[in-house]
Amino acid sequence: MKQLNWCWRLLATAFSFVLFALGALLLAILLAPLIRLLPWPEQRRRQLARRSIQRWVRFYVWIMCALGLLTVEFEGEAALSQSGVLVVANHPTLLDAILLMAVMPNATFIMKAAMARNPFTCWIVSLAGYIPNDEVGVELVEKAAAALRSGETLMIFPEGTRTDGDELKLKRGAANIALAAACPLLPVVIDCQPMTLRKGEPWYHIPPAKPHFSLRVLPLIALDEVVDKSQPPGLQARTLTAALRDVLQGRQG
Template identity: 45%
Template sequence: MLLELLDRLRRLIATAVCFTTFGVGGLLLWFVVFPLLSLLVRDRLRQSVLARRMIHHLFRFFVGLMRTLGVLSYEVHGLDKLQRSGLLILANHPSLIDVVFLIALTPRADCVVKAALQHNPFTRAAVRTAGYIHNETGPAMVGDCIATLQRGNHLIIFPEGTRSVVGQALQLQRGAANVAVRGGVDVTPVVIRCQPSTLTKGEPWWRIPARRPHFIFRIQDDLSVAAVTQGCTSDALAARRLTDYLADYFAKETACDG
């Protein structure tokens, strides 16, 4: 019992160190690194490419820090499937740090983020300089998503739009399906599992689980959008059918993983 208590206290301190490091790093990017990048590189597209590369390597460092300090462990299956260009990566969203992992695993990653992150002092420098697509641009968001895929970037989207609620069925938005249908792009699903659950929706960072959480990332084979939407008479109908298919797909895959 005492050993379990000491382990939990150690992981709480390590988690605090990791989140502090993340916050300080975000502020340094905002006040120092990205302003300097803007001065040295005038081309906006080139800025975003360099910023995304920096974020990719920083997130790899952060993931390594969390593992080294014993905050979590993880395993990745099918990583070689990401060694292509222009992938539409759709994932379930059980934890706050899912996007950190996916960007760390994915070179040239673009992503759709909440508009509120543009105003968060710890994240807005990264979001703005990297040119990530925010989710309040309406119909223009779909066009921006298709454009970034055509430039060869990977695009990460969580179709739920927010973190999953433990014990509730997945509720997917249609934005990701619209991108796939209108862009004529197949889907690369990533199934994420975390046991025990941590950093779920509404859960504070300091609520440490009883044992160290273990993340599993499974990069699945591509899903053919044309096969799923065959016979649909409009893009709207195709997006609706694809959304329903993806909701069922992720529900089954996460249940199988469990």
């Protein structure tokens, strides 16, 4: 029975990858042109694109759960709807962004640059106003900070890529954005047991049991509780990055 279950999950995983690509393609081919033609302000069209993405992704997660590929548990999900906050999370698996998109209908995501170049996703990513992470550092920080100052919720993985190993290696981009926007950070700790779809791991490496994803929203981190504003900006970013790493690593918070 264990072998049969493993074979089923292998086939269902292959199906889910194909389904995601087809769904993204349909959004790009059918939805994106229609939204662009609507005589609405850009912000309203962007919100429609994001809600459409969120509904598709939520349905996609439901399908994966129904197929027996995974289970998902959220703790503190309501806090993710706050405006003007920078949501930061660790990034253990390939599915992390999808799981967060499923519960964040109007957030600006800082996306992996490959998503903005992928023919399946580039149109809808552009229409939703997501920010690719390959922009020049200063431009990326300013664009992200401007979104936060306008009241949007911004989501970023401070590692910049999936976790490689047990120790989190955070870049300073998230700290620089929070400092530029003078906004609080909302940490989310993502755990997956048993682990699957890690960095460098092929999709067909199926874990021995169905993975369980746990996403736990922690209390807000206020800048004035962590950094000394009299210090140079570089030192402030370094201090905030270290504090954020400790929180996401479970050493405090």
